Amino acid sequence: MTRDEIREILSKVKGRKILVVGDVMVDEYIWGKIERISPEAPIQVVDVQSENAVMGGAANVVSNLTGLGARVYPVGVVGRDQKGTFLKERLQEQGVRIQGLVTDPGRPTSTKTRIMGQNQQLLRIDREYKTPVSRASESRLLHYIYRQVQDCDAVILSDYGKGVLTPGVLAGTIHAAKKAKKIVIADPKGHDFSRYRGVTCLTPNRKEAEEACGRPVQSRRDMLNAARHLQRILKSRACLITLGKDGMALLNRKDFTVIPTVAREVYDVSGAGDTVIAVLTLVASAGYDLETAAALANTAAGIVVGKVGTARAAPQEILDYDRDTLDTSARKIFMLQELKDQIRSIRKQGRKVVFTNGCFDLLHVGHIRYLQEARRLGDCLVVGLNSDGSVRRLKGKRRPLISQEERAHILSALDCVDYLVIFDELTPLNLLRKLKPDILVKGGDYKKSEVVGADLVESYGGRVALIPVVKGKSTSDIVERIVERYGKGV
Template identity: 35%
Template sequence: MTVRLTVIGDVLLDVDLVGQATRLAPDAPVPVLEDLTEHPRPGGAALAAWLAAGGADVTLVAPMAHDDAARTLCDLLAGRVTVLPLSSVGHTPVKERIRAGGQSVARLDRGGEPAEIGELTRPAVNALSEADAVLVSDYGRGVTAVPSIRWFLETLPRRAPVVWDPHPRGDRPVPGVHLVTPNAIEASTWVRRTGGTGDYSASSSWARAAHDADTLVREWGAGAVAVTLGARGALLSHGQGAPVAVPAPSAPDLDPCGAGDMFAAAAATLLGAGRMTGEAVRHAVVAATAYVAAGGATSLAISDGAEPASGPGGRYGRDVIAEVQARGGVVVATGGCFDLLHAGHVASLQAARRLGDALVVCLNSDASVRRLKGPARPVVAAADRARVLQALECVDAVEIFDDDTPVPVLRRLRPDLWAKGGDYAGAELPEAAVVREWGGQIVTLPYVDGHSTTALVRAVARSAAKIPELTTRRSS
């Protein structure tokens, strides 16, 4: 059953301006960024909705101003999220991050003034009333402060699970919500706002989080509060008894932007599917960790609305390339479906990595594999294929692409070498002319005989077919 999730809250437009910084300005000790590319993506409640759409049928109810930023947001969400706009007199908030080498150099914010927000429309009321779960993504822009909207939100916990992702500038959650998901700073801020005091004598972040979570469960009348603690995980309190500590899996410490949205979206989806709160929080920690390990907000591939540009556990390929090329290194890229990774794949990837200083794997998306290999493939989903690849020591980044050829992703990455398997030796590849555009080179790797994913799939199918026969023999 597909979960019907309705997200209501404040939307933002986030824009990453990504460039290469190889020198300082002659008139000031600041980096000079060159070859800037612009990457718009949903922010705020729009990001939570976009992320949740990976596992649910998502409707977004949010104020939408009549400006270019709002139109860009709707275009980014089209085909993935159903948008039910509320009237808004004002400007869509826009956050621009200037980034180089995987790091933010500066952030520029505009359009942050309060907006005049209209009432719930009939379609919005229906979407909220009929949802399996509701996520309130409060970014302090005024949605939850509208009296009629707040009154309606107070009726929702009696119908379906409600997850409330709070903001220090926003309004307190309505009584009866199933789960509230502040981070540690937000939790402490809310404890002070409600007239309480933080437990500053506590010896650890876990103890402080437990004190704040217990306090907020009582103050808000919530079913539970999960305080997120970044790379440490989360702490879940029901207001009495020992809280549940949920440690996060180990992962690279990369861009955490949007991790809270991922956590709240995953928890809401699982609650909508009938999972218990503790189970939902455990899975949400894993989902948020995978999201950050994949590069966080910079990993989103909004162009086709399908899958993240880098697989969970991986780095954003463009940042890896910028770092390596900035220090004069050689970046190697290779590509393929890598469905059921086998020894031949590993040998080719290791050989490709030895050709340079970093290896980026361009991975066909699930839709791309189906078009190339047929409806029965892939056997393994793209996110899991990416995780397995990134676990290899020889792989520095994974980029998932949805096209039938890697030409578009190569134009975006511009590696120094494009390495293909030995079975392509002597063939003129369609991407050869593209790689030559920036002075790159295509090479083929030694052929590894006796390894084939297709043969492996057939062998597994033959083995599976024998299982009933073996079971019958044993029972007789």
Template identity: 35%
Template sequence: MRIVVVGDVLLDTDLSGGAGRLSPDAPVPVVDVDAVRRRAGGAGLVARMLQADGHEAVLVTVLGDDAAAGLLRAELEGITVIAGPSGAPTPVKTRVRASGQPVVRFDEGCATPPVPGCTADMLAALEDADAVIAADYGRGLLADEELRVRLEALTASTPVVWDPHPAGARPVPGVAAVTPNLGEALRFAGLAGTGTTGAASAAEVLLADWGSRAVIVTMGEHGALVAASGLLPQVVPAPRVTATDPCGAGDRFASALAVGLAAGMTTDSAAQQATEAAAQFLAAGGVGAMGGRREDAPRQLPVDGLDALTVAQRTRDAGGTVVATGGCFDLLHAGHARTLAAARRLGDCLIVCLNSDESVRGLKGEHRPIIKQEDRAELLSALECVDAVLVFGEPTPENAISRLQPDIWVKGGDYAAEDLPEAALVSSWGGRTVTVPYIPARSTTKLAAALARVG
């Protein structure tokens, strides 16, 4: 797809390193910087996300002529950039991270600039787009009247997604969706409130005020609320993820939403896709993981966006204990729930290694599993005691265990060490294999037979 992103760009810089001592001048940590990473921010980040997804990303923006602009152009390499002069310094946001945790951010060149002009080439680049994303970062480009007239004309034939900014311009009428977060929506609407109720009230006001086809209020871990004229608001729940830095989630939401609308999806279906994409983005490390080499991992199901390897690593980094268990979990019953809850109490996270459908068939015959692996994984993920699910296709979980390297591997029932070949594997890195009580009165086989009897 050809997706045009129009809006303000900035340069994001991450300085990261260890922090094992305090400064003698003040009670602040000393960060020994060992890595400097730069990336395009704002509309540039949205374009980079689209390019990474395999789409033709065209970035329509304005750029300065300072040294920071040169660095920003380098980070936009590979993206079609149609840029006019900004007439202002390039905004630079520098984050300092100590042992992976944000410590402070410095902003340079971020004073409000004059509204930049829009060249003929910039306007022409908007044509023949499958979708347009207006990524407003309060730098004035989307306040240009000629650009606004062109965008409003496009809304009749092209999905336009408008990601607003508190210091930015009003969305033009007729856009397919405006995507404020909850705080922004309440501020734009002049309301006070919280949660779903606040989002619904703000969306109702903004639909009437902005004249857009839909307002989608993103609510972080609580998902998104989709409001359209004449319809009851719909809440799209967010997958449960572990994330320390939400930076970039709104950009990921807007990019995935635009792709869905360009593909002909309904607004609520596209919002569901966008919510899942934002969760997966955060679970994979967010902006901090963009551009880095990623090691191949065992198959992960996009049930809730959780990456089991990421959960395990973050737990270790925090000094916690990683617990894992495995099985088919074909028909989830009370015995499973008790075993999983008992396993979770042994550490700081619980990862379930789940046999794939193919693996279950090899172990239990062609009539199993009864429930497909996507649904089994979703049911497990819904349990409060389960932090992540990892699906493996082999008959036994040794390969998955090797990648996770849990501190504790849990089995339900009474086993001798020689009965569990994975016990030796787990002990090879200093881990322990333990058992928790098994409830013989509950079993998938008995439950399946009972269901068969009642038809």
């Protein structure tokens, strides 16, 4: 798949409407250092440094979809508790309507707490009910599904075995979707996959496929036989088996394909299945074949397993993820909401966040020294990069000279840049409101009163720093020298 083809797909999936039915939950992370063994028992002692929480389960599927520009309608159950409130607030922050979430005061919001040391998961604590939701909750879920399915492009069933996808909810959703001629893709749980009969495609992992088929799934022949078996009992069009480090195997009608993994590094597989079903369904809903959808889902999964914790793949990361040329700098490029989550986690660790912004068109030594000095002021440097449209409005129709994609990749290759986000506004004021950096940096050619956002940053206790510019080093100077020397040709 070429870069232009990927760009076209990412453009076409924006605005697609996806109904996500399943077990929403909260993923908590407790981060710490491990430097000793407990005197009370032969176990490690974790010195807690910070804690954070993100959306998990079906809610992480929703997050992956919104990150790619989809309009998402989640359907699930939360408790009348702090975690339920957290989920609703986070979904609303992403522009998601939450009318499909039923509050059940008799159940807690499912929560997984992971204890992390040296970026490795040490222990997981689950707080949840696995019993089926009440008849009253089931009725309310189905009422919303029946009303919403007609207006959606596809349906995702995200089953974590926490009681939302009862036989009644599963059968009702699949029937309604088929009647409305919608794609239905399911991420299953348990041993009895006949519960999902009638879905368009099932996406079990290798272990789930082995348990459902009662046989190992190791060789290519094993994969094909398992996919055929599941396809037959489900009466489905396709089956996609995710294979971890071995990629994924897709049987689409009679066509069988094994897609090798593109993951460079694997830090955490949490939520990778959520990314797969989100991207697979979204791309298929835009009219692409399942082979194309699976290939892009494989790329997205390769990105998220290279991050610690439940995560999602941003469009720019997917676009930049060429398995022949990718370097880890591409992982510094974030969507705003994802970056906001990252900064929240950094701040809880007591680390100081520095922010600067600019066009950075034709990167030169003045830019590099400026960014290096900015980074020395804190523990991480966030760069807000003006989009191509923003640069044109600021600098004129002849600019930028370098596209936003290239500028982002060049900047993120610098060691002094930790995170990068592209913004389309004329000023970074919205980024500053969302990220709330500790230090806002601009060049010394500005006066403090001229710095956009200075009052905002100082209002919550941050500060503004002005860094001297390198004289005689600017993009305009470089352009003038090029025109002077080569204006008549080389």
